[in-house]
Amino acid sequence: MKLNGDTIGAIIYPAIFFAMIIALFVVPAFAEDTTIDMLNKRDDGAKMVYSQDVARIDVGDTITWLPKSKGHNVEFIAGPDGWDIPKKSKNNKEVAITFDTPGVYMYQCTPHKAMGMIAMVIVGDDTSNLDAIADMKWRGKSKKKMKAILADL
């Protein structure tokens, strides 16, 4: 068979089209997005909190933090070995982080850490560094909050 431009187009364009359709369905199945709100008050009455105390996600997932109330940020303070802690986010700014390393992560709101505004991320069900995180120095209300988080796991 002799391939002219039309024949090649008739093969290539449908192939590209189907590849794009497949990509639309396949990609979201592997990487999911979670959103966490930064709040002055949560539905359960807790003040100066993130909407989730513990977020369980898969490796490769992205969490986006939304500044639903003013005056908060996201500052990571612990994670698994080999993970570079990102710079703390600016107050009142949305921030997104993708987690490619399994393990337990802790973050806090810089202005409200003493008020217990801390939260945990568990990636890929890997809790091998949980003891190291539990043994960190937790101050003020964060100490109590950390105890509650660990008791709920």
Ligand SMILES: [Cu+2]
């Ligand atoms: Cu805060």
